[in-house]
Amino acid sequence: MEKVLFGYLSLAMLVSALLAVFSRNAVKAVLWVLVMFLHQAVLFLTLQAEFLAAVQVIVYAGAVLVLFLFVVYMINLREELRLPRFLGSYPLAFLAVFGLLVLAAAGLSGYHTAQALGILTPEALLKYGHARLLGEHLFREHLLAFEVAGVLLLVAVLGAVVLVRRIREGAV
Incomplete structure (x- = not known):
């Protein structure tokens, strides 16, 4: 059952x-994102990482996608930009994909799992929680x-507020 659920989730x-x-x-x-x-x-929930699942929903599905939607509506796309299709570059694209696959296979050939170091051992995760x-x-x-x-995030938020305030004061 776990493999079927993992297969569905990864395919989706x-x-x-x-x-x-x-x-x-x-x-x-x-x-779709x-x-x-x-x-x-x-x-993440199937891996018993409840904290990561909550962060995934709150931060990414909540905050980041809302930010993306605001950006999409702020740029106010009136019409779709159409570019000509690149019909003559398929052989070059296949060569590039093949090269990237060879590089990925070479990188994964020496892969081995790391040993648990410090306090982040599987036993500690089960005992105390993520x-x-x-x-x-x-x-x-x-x-x-x-x-x-x-502090950097606070400065970024304050900078954005100052910039918006200057833009509004200059437009009025």
């Missing part, structure tokens, strides 16, 4: 990602980086 994620890439309508592309994010959250271990790891070993990232 792959199909929805391809539909998002090849969709001509930007809003439909964002909605939403479908992909939700399937990925369910995949969220607690992640919080302890962030606030003990990476406190300075965490605080710097928070």
Whole structure:
């Protein structure tokens, strides 16, 4: 049953990602990405990573896609841009894809799983949970980086507010 569920989730994620890439309508592309994010959250749930599933839904499916939708509506696309098809470049494209597949196979040939290091062992994850271990790891070993990232995000938000205020004052 687990393999069937994994097969469905991976196939749904792959199909929805391809539909998002090849969709001509930007809003439909964002909605296909939403479908992909939700399937990925369910995949995290099957791996017993509840915290990652919640972050996937809240941050990516919630905040990031809402931001994408706002950007799509702010640029106000009036008409679709049509470019000529590149009919003569198929042999070159196949050669590039073959080269990338060879590089991927060469990179994966020496792959081996890493050993659990530090406090992030499978036993500790089962005993304490993902969220607690992640919080302890962030606030003990990476406190300075965490605080710097928070300050940078605060400065970015304040900068955006100042820029919008200047634009509104200049337009009035």
